[in-house]
Amino acid sequence: MEAFWNNIRKVTPYTPGEQPKTENVIKLNTNENPYPPSPKVTEALESIGRLRMYPDPAASELVGAIADYKGLKKEQVFVGVGSDDVLAMCFLTFFNGKLPILFPDITYSFYDVWAELFQVPYELQKLKKDFSIDPEDYKKKNGGIIFPNPNAPTGVDMGLSKIEEILQENPDVIVIVDEAYVDFGCESAVSLLEKYPNLLVVQTFSKSRSLAGLRIGYAMGSSALIKALNDVKYSFNSYTMNQPSIVLGKAAIADEAYFQDTRRKIMETREWFKGEMKKLDFHFPDSKANFIFASHERIPASQIFEAARRENIYVRYFNKPGIDNYLRITIGTHSEMESFLTFLRTFIGKTV
């Protein structure tokens, strides 16, 4: 091996979820929204303009639209290239202590990847048997705390009173609530921001606003924490948000009626789908997200996963201890879920 390899960073490459390129598939594996973004987004496409110029490095129009919508000051909002970018910047900015940061053992699969990349010590906290987070586990000395609410890939949510319990015990470290799926029926911690200067809430346009293809995520917190994030971001890449993201993101926020309508449809489909899945002998924790995390009484998840894939139906399977008999199934349109159920009925009939 050439000597120049000595100084090259060694990482275990992360493999993102499958993105099939064929057209005729039912794609329920990456928690996208089955509805297109607001028609106002498509209209705004024509006004993108100015592609030859650098975008506003502060993305002020988008930041302003989010702040107004959330009832915050502009200085309390940070935007990035999807919540992955925002969360990675958070790890780099806020987790520089010697004590381990704490997060659940079953959770968003990027947390340990970032911790490894930025050499942040971490300690996993076991979920309870019912997949819920026990606030007691977050009452020891630590270098910071992060968890999704609702949690992924389980879909289980935690009430605000439990989140406050964690915050009250941890005034000396940054606590990040990752709310990627919060708009599908779970309470947001944004209301706690005023009371806790060490709280940061992260959300995204990828799920409830149907804009995974644009890559927009954002963090909300005290203006001092947001400034710390911006300082790191500006040291890294000033112009992270491109002009289409700024213009189309703002248009999405402006269409409140469409947002309410599509998220309601997804929640309705989810509740109906839960009932159908129970009839087919699946069990799953009650989900407040746009997916359910389901296991069959008799048939191994890996078998269902492979069989569905052969029928061009993509769901997500994680071959990891503790969750290797579960499927994470995104809530698509009613008709997509019907197709999936039809497949399941046939497959289970043949297999059992």
Place this chain on the structure above:
Amino acid sequence: MEAFWNNIRKVTPYTPGEQPKTENVIKLNTNENPYPPSPKVTEALESIGRLRMYPDPAASELVGAIADYKGLKKEQVFVGVGSDDVLAMCFLTFFNGKLPILFPDITYSFYDVWAELFQVPYELQKLKKDFSIDPEDYKKKNGGIIFPNPNAPTGVDMGLSKIEEILQENPDVIVIVDEAYVDFGCESAVSLLEKYPNLLVVQTFSKSRSLAGLRIGYAMGSSALIKALNDVKYSFNSYTMNQPSIVLGKAAIADEAYFQDTRRKIMETREWFKGEMKKLDFHFPDSKANFIFASHERIPASQIFEAARRENIYVRYFNKPGIDNYLRITIGTHSEMESFLTFLRTFIGKTV
């Protein structure tokens, strides 16, 4: 100060160039292209589609288009959110040694920012009196080398034979040639890739392809080096390139005639502008970029900068030792440069 600040990263915030929001300005301060992107880019806007789905994390269509255009394999191209993102990833991936990396003392202002952020030791190499890079300075033990060609903010280029001299002396470290401005009349090091497995060449769509607003940069190198970059990128954020960037970037590459036409116009305007500036007693190193780095015989650069700004003409002034009497002037359209010259004639007449 609350205890949670102890673990927050301390950085000196970087301030990007001014982005005036009013309409009636002549903006020659951030090296954008005065011509709109190819009309094919605007047409492609309508086909962006699929905003609700995650973009292809490998951005294969864009990577493929660039690889075909450059005569490389797909595995030899890495794309990122502007060349700033690509270069930051390069620092993180390739500069992990204990010896200092080397770059010029007068150069792109982000190199030392990234080195500080990622704690990479570095040593500045003085430019020669004529602002050129001396290859002799890059023949000592080091942890890696990076320089722009042509250099910024000077616009001075280095011939391929000198670049090869540096490569031949440094087989054990990664050498990065940052070619943000290469399309305006300078020789690219892409032709050396086959011979030097430790060479990486970085280019951008922001200048010669008029797409600063989209944020597309790319690195070219051996497939092994590109894999190392991708491994780090996937550990960070899988979906960095949004759908508009992928679709519109590909459309820009497809319109070769437009690319050749606009870059020729800029080079012609630059050469004519050089002559006019000499008549007004400016001196400057000969530039191969879409800007010139000029100093007036009698009037301090800071004065000209302020006076131009009052007339809504934006050029860039760096208040740094060694270059604090220079202005970096982007080449706009012929008519924008005429306006700037008219301003200069009046201002110099009044001042001297």
